[in-house]
Amino acid sequence: MAALGFLVVAAAGVAATVVGLAGVFGRAWTLSVPWLVPLGGLELALDPLGGLFLALIGAVAVPASIYAIGYAGGERRGVLAYLGFVVSMCAVPLAANLMTFAIAWELMALTSYFLVLHDRRAPDSVRAAWVYAVMSHAGLACLLAGMLLLSAWTDSWRFADWRAAAPGLSAAGRDLVFVLLAAGFLGKAGIIPLHVWLPLAHPAAPSHVSALMSGVMIKLGVYGLLRASFDWLGPGPAWWGVAVLLLGTASSVIGVLYALVDHDLKRLLAFHSIENIGIILIGVGAGMLYHGTGLEALALLGLAAGLYHTVNHAAFKALLFLAAGAVVHATGTRNMEEMGGLIKRMPWTAACFLAGSAAIAALPPSNGFVSEWLTFMALLQNTRLAQPALNLVFALGIAGLALTSGLAMACFVKAFGISFLALPRSEVAARAQEAPGSMRAAMVALALLCLGLGLGPTLVVPALLGVAAGLTGAVAPAAIGDWLTLSVPGHFGSLSTLAITLALGGGLLLPLVLLRLAGAARRVRRYETWGCGRVLQTARMEYTATAFSNPFKRVFDFFYRPEKRLEIAFHPESRLFVERIEYGNPTRAIFEDWLYRPALDALSALARRARVIQSGSANVYLAYILAALLVLLVLA
Amino acid sequence: MIVDLVIALVHVAVVAAGAPLLVGVLRTLKARLVSRRGPSPWQPYADLHKLLRKEAVVSTTTSWVFRVTPYVLVTTMLVAAVIVPVLASRTALPFAGIILLMYLFMLGTFFLALAGLDAGSAFGGMGSSRAVAVAALAEPTVILAVFALALRADTTNLGGIVERFAREPWLAANPGHLLAFAALFIVMLAETGRLPVDNPATHLELTMIHEAMVLEYSGRYLALVEWAGAMKLFLFMTLLTNLFFPWGMTSLVEPVPLLLALLALAGKLALLTAALALLETAMAKLRLFRVPELLAGSFALALLSVTAVFLVR
Numbered sequence: 001m002a003a004l005g006f007l008v009v010a011a012a013g014v015a016a017t018v019v020g021l022a023g024v025f026g027r028a029w030t031l032s033v034p035w036l037v038p039l040g041g042l043e044l045a046l047d048p049l050g051g052l053f054l055a056l057i058g059a060v061a062v063p064a065s066i067y068a069i070g071y072a073g074g075e076r077r078g079v080l081a082y083l084g085f086v087v088s089m090c091a092v093p094l095a096a097n098l099m100t101f102a103i104a105w106e107l108m109a110l111t112s113y114f115l116v117l118h119d120r121r122a123p124d125s126v127r128a129a130w131v132y133a134v135m136s137h138a139g140l141a142c143l144l145a146g147m148l149l150l151s152a153w154t155d156s157w158r159f160a161d162w163r164a165a166a167p168g169l170s171a172a173g174r175d176l177v178f179v180l181l182a183a184g185f186l187g188k189a190g191i192i193p194l195h196v197w198l199p200l201a202h203p204a205a206p207s208h209v210s211a212l213m214s215g216v217m218i219k220l221g222v223y224g225l226l227r228a229s230f231d232w233l234g235p236g237p238a239w240w241g242v243a244v245l246l247l248g249t250a251s252s253v254i255g256v257l258y259a260l261v262d263h264d265l266k267r268l269l270a271f272h273s274i275e276n277i278g279i280i281l282i283g284v285g286a287g288m289l290y291h292g293t294g295l296e297a298l299a300l301l302g303l304a305a306g307l308y309h310t311v312n313h314a315a316f317k318a319l320l321f322l323a324a325g326a327v328v329h330a331t332g333t334r335n336m337e338e339m340g341g342l343i344k345r346m347p348w349t350a351a352c353f354l355a356g357s358a359a360i361a362a363l364p365p366s367n368g369f370v371s372e373w374l375t376f377m378a379l380l381q382n383t384r385l386a387q388p389a390l391n392l393v394f395a396l397g398i399a400g401l402a403l404t405s406g407l408a409m410a411c412f413v414k415a416f417g418i419s420f421l422a423l424p425r426s427e428v429a430a431r432a433q434e435a436p437g438s439m440r441a442a443m444v445a446l447a448l449l450c451l452g453l454g455l456g457p458t459l460v461v462p463a464l465l466g467v468a469a470g471l472t473g474a475v476a477p478a479a480i481g482d483w484l485t486l487s488v489p490g491h492f493g494s495l496s497t498l499a500i501t502l503a504l505g506g507g508l509l510l511p512l513v514l515l516r517l518a519g520a521a522r523r524v525r526r527y528e529t530w531g532c533g534r535v536l537q538t539a540r541m542e543y544t545a546t547a548f549s550n551p552f553k554r555v556f557d558f559f560y561r562p563e564k565r566l567e568i569a570f571h572p573e574s575r576l577f578v579e580r581i582e583y584g585n586p587t588r589a590i591f592e593d594w595l596y597r598p599a600l601d602a603l604s605a606l607a608r609r610a611r612v613i614q615s616g617s618a619n620v621y622l623a624y625i626l627a628a629l630l631v632l633l634v635l636a
Numbered sequence: 637m638i639v640d641l642v643i644a645l646v647h648v649a650v651v652a653a654g655a656p657l658l659v660g661v662l663r664t665l666k667a668r669l670v671s672r673r674g675p676s677p678w679q680p681y682a683d684l685h686k687l688l689r690k691e692a693v694v695s696t697t698t699s700w701v702f703r704v705t706p707y708v709l710v711t712t713m714l715v716a717a718v719i720v721p722v723l724a725s726r727t728a729l730p731f732a733g734i735i736l737l738m739y740l741f742m743l744g745t746f747f748l749a750l751a752g753l754d755a756g757s758a759f760g761g762m763g764s765s766r767a768v769a770v771a772a773l774a775e776p777t778v779i780l781a782v783f784a785l786a787l788r789a790d791t792t793n794l795g796g797i798v799e800r801f802a803r804e805p806w807l808a809a810n811p812g813h814l815l816a817f818a819a820l821f822i823v824m825l826a827e828t829g830r831l832p833v834d835n836p837a838t839h840l841e842l843t844m845i846h847e848a849m850v851l852e853y854s855g856r857y858l859a860l861v862e863w864a865g866a867m868k869l870f871l872f873m874t875l876l877t878n879l880f881f882p883w884g885m886t887s888l889v890e891p892v893p894l895l896l897a898l899l900a901l902a903g904k905l906a907l908l909t910a911a912l913a914l915l916e917t918a919m920a921k922l923r924l925f926r927v928p929e930l931l932a933g934s935f936a937l938a939l940l941s942v943t944a945v946f947l948v949r
Contacts, residue, residue, distance in 0.1 A: 340756075343699045354701075363743040364736060376735050376779070376792075383787050388946055395780065395942050399935070402779035406772030409742055413749040413768050422756030423697055485731055493792040494731035503718060503729065507711035510648075511860060515688070520856045523691035529755045529852060530695075537697070543753065543761020551769040555928045 003069045005079035009086050010065035016058030016090050023051020024463055030096065037103065040157035043096040048467040049231075050093035053216075053223045056311060057093075059449070060215045060318045061086050067322050067442035068208040070435065071329060078118055082209065085111040089212075092220050097157045098147050105143070109136040112217060115209045116201045128200035135197040139187035143224075146180030149173070150232065162232045174233055178240055181228040189221025189277045192251040193591045198274060199258070203266035203334065207325020210266060214273045215318035219310050222280055226303075229288060230471040241289030242393050248281025249400035256407040257559060260414070260552045261587050263336045263545040265324045268415055269317065272360060275404060276313040280306045282397050283375045286382075287468070289390065296474040297489050298381055303468035304461055305374035311460070312367040312453055316359035319446035323353040326435035326443070327419065331428045336415070336545045341424035345432045350420045352443040357412040359450045362405050365497035365504070367453035370486075372405060373495055374461070377488045407552075414548045423539040455498050457486050546585075553587065560587040639889050644718045644728035646894060650901075651717035651874075655866035656680035658873070658905065665913035680866065684859045692855030697756040705751035706853070706860035712744040713867040720871055721878055723897040725798040725885050733792045734782045737875075738775070741827065741868065745771045748861075752849035763848030766924065770833060770845065773931045774823045780938035781816040781823070785879060787945045788812075794879075802882040815941035817880045822934035824872040826927070829865070831916040833927050870905075873912075877904040 023029070023046040034041035046054070065086075072078070088111060091104035113136075117129040151157055153173060154165035166174070183194070190198035198218070202210045229240060255274030262268045283306030290299035326349045327342060328334055343350040359366040379401070382394035424430040434440070453460060461480055469476035481487035487494035529537050553560055565584040571577035613624075660677035667674020694703065718728050719737050745767060752764035786792045788807050789800040801808055826833045829846035838844055850861050878885060884900025886893035922930060 343701070358743075358746070361742075361746060362739060363746055364739050369739055373733075373735055373739075380783055380786055380792060383790075391946055392943075395783070395939070398783055399776040399780055399939070402776040403772070405739075406742070406775030409746055410749075410768035410772045413746060413753070413764060417750050417753035417761075417764065421699060421701060421750065421754045487731070492786075492790070493733045493735070495733065495736065496729075496731050499729060499731070500715070500736070503715045504711055507714040508707055510714055511707055511710045515856060515860075518685075518688055520688040520859075521691050524855075525691055525693045526696050527693050528695060529697050529757045531757060537756065539756070541758055542756045543758055543765065548761060548765040551765055551924070554925055555769065555773070 002072065002076045002079050005076075005083060006065040006068045006072075009083055010062045012086060012090070013058040013061030013065060016061070017055045018058075019046065020051045020053070020055025020058055022046075024048050024055060024467060026466075027051075037099050039099045040097045041099075043100050043158065044091070044094040045096035045159075046094060048470040049223070049226060052307065052311075052464075052467050053093040053219065054090055056219065056314050057086070057089050057216045060212060060314050063322070063442035063445050064208040064211045064215075064318065066445075067211075067325070067439050068206075070438035071208055071325060072206060078115060078206070078209075081111045081114040085115060085209070085212070089217060089220065093223055096159050098151055098159075099157060101159075102140075102144060102147070106140060108217065108220070109133075109140065112201075112205070112209070112213060116205045118206055118209075119204070122204075124200075125204045128197075128204040132197045132201040135187060135194070139184045139194070141184075142180045142187070143184030146177045146184065146228075149180070150177050159227075159232060163234075166232055166234050171237070174236065178229065178233055178236060181232075182225060182244075185221045185224035185228065186247065186281075187221070188224070189218050189281075190274050191221075191247055191277060191281065192254045192274065193595055195251070195255070195274050196592060196596060199262075199267050199270045202270035202273065202321075203264060207266070207321055207328065210269075210325070211318040211321035214270060214321055215314040218273060218277060219280075219314060222277065222284065222306075222310060225281075226284065226471060230291070235292050236288070238289060238292050238390065241285050241287075241292055242390070243285075244281050244288055245285030245393060245397050248278045248283075248285050249397050250278070251275065252278030252282065252404040253400050253407075254559075256404050256411060257552070257556055260407060260411050260549050261560060263418075263549075264334045265327065265336050265339075265415065265419060266321070266334050268336075268411070269320050269324055272320075272408070272411070273313075273317060275408065276309065276317065276360070279372065279375065279401065279404065280309045280313065282306075282401055283309060283371075283378060286375075286378045286394070286397070287472075289393075290378075290385070291472050293385055293387075293390075295384055296472060297477070298378060298384065299472050300465055300468045300474060300476065301374070301381075301488065302378035303471065304464040305371060305378050307464045307467060308374055308457070308460065309368075309371035311464075312359065312371045312450070315446055315449045315453055316356045316366075316368060319352060319443060319450060320356040320360065322439070322443050322446065323349050323356060326439055327353075327432075329435060329439075330432040331426075333426070333428060336418050338426040339419040339424070339429045340422050340426075340539060340542065341420075341429060342432055343420040346420075346434045348440045349435055349443065350416075352447045353420065354416055355447040355450060357416045359454070361409040361412045363409070365454050365500045367450050367457075370454060370457045370495070370497055372401070373493075374457075374486075374488075375401060377493050381488075381492055410552070414545055418543075418545045418548060422542050423537070425539045425542065455501060457495075457497060458483055461486060553585070559590070561590060562587045640728040642889055643724055643726060647720070647722040647724075647728070648714055648717045650722050650898065651720075651867055651870055652714065652863075655863065655870040656684060658870050658909065659866045661906070662909050662913055665910060666917055669913060669917040680862075684863060687854075687859035687862070688856050690855045692857050694857075695755045695757075695852055698751075698754045698852070701747070702751045702754040702852070703857070705747045706857045706864070708747045709744045709864035710860050710867075712740045713864045713871065716740050716871050717867065719794065720875055721795050721798045721885065722874055723886065723894050723901060724889055725795050725802065725882070725887050726889070727795045730795075731793070734786075734794055734797075735779070735792060737794070738778050738782075742771065742775075744864065744868075748849055751852075755852040757852065759848045759851050763845055763851070766845040767849055770826050770927060770931070773928055774826045774934075777819050777823050777931065777935045777938045780935070780942055781819045784812050784816040784938065784941040784945050787942070794875075798878055798882045798885060799887065801879075802885060808880070810945060812941040812944035813880065815937045815944060817876070819934045819938040819941060820876055820879075822930060822937070824876060826931060826934075828869045828872055830869075830912065832919045832922040833930070835921045873905055873908050874901065877901070877908055 029046040036042040088107035095101035187194040259271035287302030362368040485496040569580040749764035752760035789797040834845040
């Protein structure tokens with residue numbers, strides 16, 4: 001029964017992919033049912049940008065649903081919420097008026113709230129769901145405020161009318177709407193400092209849902225930002241682009257820094273989502289800046305880089321979450337310190353996780369490398385912009401992106417090395433079993449998708465340039481390189497992942513042949529790891545994830561602010577003997593401590609003040625109502 | 637097509653065959669500087685030959701990642717040799733950009749660090765953790781220094797940069813150029829595991845980075861790892877000399893100009909090797925947690941270099 005539900009979602013995903021791809025390649029389509037929804041009726045429209053995100057949702061929903069058949073098994077709870085989640089996500093990029101959009105957006109938040117609350121008895125899940133609900137509704141409030149302002153000023157609920165009327169609005173009004181909409185959309189995207197819900201909610205949900213939330217749901221925040229800043233409001237002042245670029249840079253670096261010291265496998269991946277949304281926004285922000293200053297070719301390049309990374313991140317992050325889910329399924333723990341040695345027990349999962357790690361660490365020739373390369377190409381060409389202040393912003397973006405990719409590589413050495421290599425660190429890891437067929441099939445399909453996206457940028461990039469051109473109103477360049485090589489306009493740089501792959505293959509043959517020619521010994525002796533002469537090797541002697549990330553903790557201690565806790569209980573007779581030593585080196589979450597804690601304290605102080613007027617007597621409340629009525633009548 | 641293939645083969649041959657010699661010369665020079673006789677410059681070839689004949693001992697704890705890594709390392713270095721303009725300013729892969737090169741090196745580091753963890757020994761993990769920390773912190777410097785170069789050459793293509801600076805040498809007359817060189821030089825020390833970041837001659841557990849990571853390798857696997865390490869050093873030094881001093885490089889693919897270019901390269905590399913030997917003799921290894929300060933310094937140099945380019949434009 002449950003399996004049937006997942007199959008239905010998979011079929012819907014295939015349909016969404018097909019419709020979305022048709023939209024990307026220019027098929028337009030509208031649907032209007034005026035009586036269904038109040039204030040403007042249900043109105044859906046397909047355009048290239050919406051089509052791209054629709055296809056993305058569908059393409060991730062298919063493997064996630066197939067995976068769920070093996071993962072969630074016959075469990076019926078959550079199937080309906082899952083169905084509602086996927087359908088409402090599909091409706092968001094299609095919505096063409098305010099009411100349709102708001103309903104789809106809120107349904108998406110509600111259904112995912114229920115999915116986060118999957119494990120109702122775990123206090124962590126309950127807290128995660130609570131924070132998620134609060135943050136997503138604060139975001140919704142911002143969104144509604146911005147959209148209602150727009151609709152009041154343009155006197156229409158329809159997005160098409162906003163587009164036509166927006167250039168006539170005052171600059172201050174457009175800025176206000178941009179700030180409100182950006183706050184709402186970027187909160188959904190999980191950008192720093194609006195990220196607090198993301199590392200709680202994503203790990204709490206079942207893994208196929210985490211894959212969808214991290215892979216596509218947070219991308220709808222990026223969709224909304226693109227829609228708002230290019231489509232609804234038109235080209236904005238330079239500071240919009242600067243703000244997006246700097247926020248993206250900060251999020252990418254801070255996201256990966258958090259991931260480095262987190263040893264919960266799924267939470268680590270959630271922090272990497274913050275990082276990758278940051279990388280996407282670096283591309284988008286560059287596109288906005290170039291668009292505002294009239295460099296249309298570069299604006300297209302920046303946007304295409306951001307969109308490519310959006311697609312790539314959906315593929316490899318879904319893959320990583322599914323593989324992490326398989327590990328959690330097999331071991332029953334999310335703590336990396338209790339894993340290890342899984343590559344021998346779960347070879348398929350390990351290979352898929354390694355493929356995803358290579359992609360997210362942007363190692364050539366993976367898909368993540370191609371989109372980061374494109375982003376670099378867009379950023380490095382800022383010299384065509386003769387404004388030193390803006391050039392400095394770009395230089396910061398370049399350095400931030402480079403640091404991020406280096407740290408991401410380090411983090412995935414930790415994630416894969418500690419979880420999958422060496423000896424098992426616990427009983428559960430030693431007894432782990434490979435995932436069932438449907439889960440393996442889903443992971444392999446996503447790994448192949450990553451591979452295809454890495455090898456075929458010459459097919460993908462022109463389509464994305466078309467989508468970007470639809471946003472900026474420029475003409476997409478007819479060709480960007482040839483079938484083999486992707487080249488950036490102006491001979492600034494070019495890349496062919498296909499040729500690199502061939503070269504790597506050829507390069508691999510060379511040492512093999514040379515070793516044979518040199519007459520190298522082919523004998524291999526299997527023996528234990530060298531251990532300074534000790535008798536046996538146990539997992540306690542392995543390097544732990546905590547130890548692995550310690551250099552980073554020390555280098556970036558101004559950010560982590562680690563506390564050293566050392567408690568020694570001495571023997572009552574003599575201080576020379578020690579009964580117990582406890583050592584802890586926890587990091588502090590500075591955003592929670594310095595931003596959210598004071599804000600929440602202020603809010604509760606305000607609530608205490610407001611209690612003065614809450615007497616509890618019905619007569620006083622009746623008096624309030626009368627007073628309010630009188631005031632309203634006077635005002636009217 | 638044929639020309640490209642010839643260039644690729646020549647460049648790969650020069651890098652693959654010359655790398656052990658570079659390491660040998662460096663060792664000999666360092667020994668002479670401290671009044672030791674030192675080994676012959678050809679010693680690394682003998683070492684590789686010896687290792688190839690020995691049987692390999694592989695830990696039972698390891699997986700296929702451990703055995704694949706030496707091949708991956710050598711492969712990335714060979715492909716990097718196709719990308720770097722070694723003798724001719726034209727490279728076989730026309731899209732050879734510096735960003736691709738840096739990410740190829742990162743691919744090698746990624747696998748080597750995994751192999752370090754694979755045997756389950758604390759040394760390997762320690763080396764991996766330190767190696768990825770150094771590599772990650774060096775990354776922003778590289779990209780910014782490259783940006784400073786790409787700014788003036790108007791391309792990120794390595795061959796393009798070399799050709800542009802060879803054609804218009806006055807472009808290099810910019811303080812930004814010198815700063816970028818200094819920044820990249822420090823990164824080279826970090827990335828190739830030289831003093832003061834890492835000491836390639838030590839096997840003291842608590843100080844080593846690269847040597848700790850490859851501690852479990854033996855036999856032909858160790859030979860491949862050592863060879864790849866030598867090639868990385870060769871490639872980095874060639875890149876430094878050719879990007880900043882492109883004299884003597886050829887744009888023709890004919891025997892005589894190529895031979896002259898080889899001599900020029902040998903001369904330039906000899907000078908840089910002597911400088912490196914002097915530096916390594918004069919300096920002590922930095923404490924591990926002072927290394928980030930050095931890298932932050934090199935990052936500041938790279939940032940200054942970019943700023944200088946904008947100001948002096």
